[in-house]
Amino acid sequence: MDQLAAMRVFARVVETGNFTKAANALNIPKTTVTNMVQGLEAHLRTTLLNRTTRRVMVTTDGALYYERATQILAEIDELDGSVSSANVQPSGRLRVEMAGMFADKIIIPNLCDFYQRFPQIRLDIGVGDRLVDYIAENVDCALRVGTLRDQSLIARKVSELDFLTVASPDYIERFGMPKTPEDLEVDHHCVGYLNANAGQVMSMAFDDGTRSVEISPRYIVSANDARTYQHAVVAGMGVGQLVPFSIRDEIREGKLVRVLPEWKSEPMPIYIVYPQTRHVTNKVRVFVDWVAKLLNRSALGTL
Structure with a gap:
């Protein structure tokens, strides 16, 4: 038995929750995953996982082994990376x-x-x-x-x-130009951005240099995807806040116009x-x- 390979397979089973997902993630047959875990258990003379028809449960020994195994695997990967030639291309x-x-x-x-x-x-x-x-x-x-x-x-x-507050000319023709952020809660519609993590429409923040305002947008449609959100704003469904690089063409072609230009929005961080x-x-x-x-x-x- 290749114990190191078996440790990697066992760790992936724990992380994915079942043998099928682990096999798909590792791009190996499910039978291979099963056999390697069974071989590891036989080598250790203990049960690492309790199997049912629907899920895999980690035993007490399995949890302890997983914790140490992941540390060892990370150290091995780090060691391999540290001694690799700088001329070797990532692949x-x-x-x-x-x-x-x-x-x-x-x-x-x-x-x-x-x-x-x-x-x-x-x-x-x-x-x-x-x-x-x-x-x-x-x-x-x-x-x-x-x-x-x-x-x-x-x-x-x-x-x-950064974000810009915009709307379509058709929307402005129908509802007029908002004069203050508070108008978006009373006399206007926005396109709501539905936060997938929170499960609710995000608020909209504004700052004109003298005061900050956060409003709960009044909306008739929301979307949890940025492209769908932008399409809805262009279609005239309401006011929205969009990033400059995504709407350069729409602004140039007159499909979108600036709204409340003296009010800025709080920059949002981008993470990897x-x-x-x-x-x-x-x-x-x-x-x-x-x-x-x-x-x-x-x-x-x-x-």
């Missing part, structure tokens, strides 16, 4: 998650540069603002905006994002996040560094 599959606006407007247009630098990395991009099970879905890292509430993730701040249990490999490091340079304030820009 392999890299699974990342991000909002569609980042993929469309920032990442994809610059990917040729990334592949010229790191031609042996195969990048799988998952697009959306949904909640992600990093371990079960084998996600290496994600690009996220706003306050992070998941304490199981390690986060590196890479930039900040990854799970604490996942060792940060060289391919993750080079991608994070590349994104950090790409997402500087001048690149994200203002209109």
Whole structure:
């Protein structure tokens, strides 16, 4: 039995919660996962996992073994990385998650540069603002905006994002131009942004240099995806707050106009996040560094 390989398989079963997900994450047959865990249990002469038809439960011995095994595996990976030649190119599959606006407007247009630098990395991009099970879905890292509430993730701040308050000319023709942020709670409609973590529509913040205002937007439609949110604003469903790099064309073509231009919104942090249990490999490091340079304030820009 390859004990090191068996430890990795056992750890992935614990992290994903069942043998099938672990097999999919490791890209090996389920029977191989089962046999390696059984071999490890026979070697240790103890039961690490209790199996039922629906789920896997970690025993007391299994929990203790998992804690030490993950530490050992992380140290081995770190050791391997520290003695690898600096000339060895990072390689392999890299699974990342991000909002569609980042993929469309920032990442994809610059990917040729990334592949010229790191031609042996195969990048799988998952697009959306949904909640992600990093371990079960084998996600290496994600690009996220706003306050992070998941304490199981390690986060590196890479930039900040400004927002502009805008609406379509058709909306302004129908409802008029808001004069104060408070108008958005009384006489106007907004497009609500539904926070997937909190399960509620986010508030809208404004500051004119003399006072700060936070309002609960009055809305008739909300969306939990940035691209859908933007489409709804362009369609005239209400006032919205959008990032400059995603609406340059819409502003230039007259599909959107500025609203309350003297009021600014609080910049929101942009993070690269990854799970604490996942060792940060060289391919993750080079991608994070590349994104950090790409997402500087001048690149994200203002209109």
